[in-house]
Amino acid sequence: MISEKDRKEQLKAIKKENARRYREYNRNKNKKVAESTYLTEMKDDSNLLEIEDLHTCFYTDIGTVRAVDGVTFNIPKGKTVGVVGESGCGKSVTSLSVMRLLQEPQGQISFGSIRFNSKDGKPVDIAKASIKAMEKIRSREISMIFQEPMTTLNPVLTIGKQIDEVLELHTDLKKNERYQKVCDLISMVGISNADRIYKMYPHELSGGMRQRIVIAMSLACDPQLIIADEPTTALDVTIQAQILELMRDLKDKISASIMLITHDLGVVAEMADIVVVMYAGRIIELGTTRDIFKDPRHPYTIGLMKSRPNMIGEDEKLYSIPGNVPNPINLPNHCYFKNRCESCIGKCNNPYPGLVSISDTHKVACWRFIEEEAK
């Protein structure tokens, strides 16, 4: 336990350090970034996005929160990657980092690279790209679908105007061409009577319709990657089924990749080809959907599967993972799941385990498997 006085001193030092960081950020914000600094090479050309050792931090007045702490995974072309985890595990921050929509300067990518295979054949490192370069990538190459369709749409603009705005900014289409394209987009997401919807306001539509409009908007410039952050959480199950069906259809139609962020294991099992399980800012397990659901290895993944009441199960007690997610400030220097884990071994006191391969596609971060490998 530290004394009150020491704690105050500590907080003062943190504030000072943060102020220095913000000043530095503001100084560099408007500097020109040469193209050569952010052009890179892809490790594997069949990947659309390669995230490598990404660290995203939030500098708060009571300490640094490492929201994303060394995340590495790839999104292959034409595949759906599902990112699952509980609230606060860093899944949304990962997606915001890819879009560079973090609330800067408090939140910054402090280390790592995000390599994106852009349409014109010049791979870009998003983590280093300039603001200008990002404007070209957003919407044209990567677009995003947010959780709450009512807050995503502007309540005082008509639906048509909002979709039109995307096209106006990112394409050279003429006004009447754009109108035709907007109507095409609206009918593409399964809404009939596009002319009428064009003139409507968001409040006149139901939740499911609004989410369809948001999807139409994200598809406006034929992006290669669609990031969907909990796209169906705010919707009812029957509407959720419709939206998931629609996303599956459209993905094949425009041959894009999807990064699907959700906490619902059922949605992931249905949609994803590859699953990434996150816990407290790190990836704890990664593999194909079959790997994760048929052969989960990490105690957290197993616990998550067991704690879900399934529709076939009988009346026995529900399994629940004991304890809570650790405080994101001052995380311990061992496996973050150690205190909640039931299959702890002596080695768990060692520093945080890295990802070990179980098969070609399946990786897990747990000391129990590092042990096995050594034998």
Next chain:
Amino acid sequence: MSEKEKTLELIDLKKYYPIKKGVLQKVVGHVKAVDGVSFHINKGETFGLVGESGCGKSTIGKTIIRLTPPTAGQALYKGTDIFSLDKKSLRTLRPHVQMIFQDPYSSLNPKMPVGEIIGEAVREHGIVSDKDYREYVMNIMKICGLRPYHIDRYPHEFSGGQRQRICIARSIALNPDLVIADEPVSALDVSIQAQIINLMKDIQQRNGISYLFISHDLSVVEYISDVVGVMYLGSLVELAPKKELFKHPAHPYTQALLSAVPVPDPDVKMNRVLLQGDIPSPVNPPSGCKFHTRCPYAKPICSEVTPEFKEHAPGHKCACHLYNDGSWV
């Protein structure tokens, strides 16, 4: 079934919200939020109420504890009609019927310490003597998995799961017979959800409480309930014991609802009954069977005649023209 003691019985409950327009606030129509719902809850059992948003399930919960006055119908709590009670007798009834709300962040007073949140009503209703008061609150907290030193802390110091434990502690501190739980786990993470559901089941076994469990999550309802009612646009479309309902759903809406739930197993490819369109507006519900606009099996009769809510098997009721005596026509 009939020998069991009924804790609560709803008879033809109706709740219409008027739509007012113009300077004179003339009533131009009604939103039929709840339109003739009847069911009962047995002592020590859980009644699960499921349906999509806007189908009136939360309104039923609110009407039972008279947070909003009903338009018509009766709610019999152990034989006495809750709706006909005056203010004074309603107050003596309050400790017996309690409610747990969905969002544990907005249902706790941020300015009150936890001990006060749980204990305020205990003191008001004189459940225990002043001497034993603090000990009693501590004991309730212990049952709900909170630590004794939490008693003087404020809600903002707790996580979502712990807050929901406080809400549960507050409701069971008065030894209620019936707890209305309105989406108690929807705002929580999966691993925390399991903890709260287990806690609710434990308390039920210990105190013999009845629950009215309102939720849109079918797998949670399937787990906790004894009897399940499915609502659509203000009316019950199907009511059956849990096992019966989930094994042999009779109403097309129940079938669609069940098949829409994503299963966490990549090998299961379900024959999905995909519903078209959205839930219609409750201001102008469709004629005849309210579900006919989205029903994949709709016949001409469905849009003309309102189907009866008939009992097909013991305890299994269903409102559908196409389902008769346990089989599809």
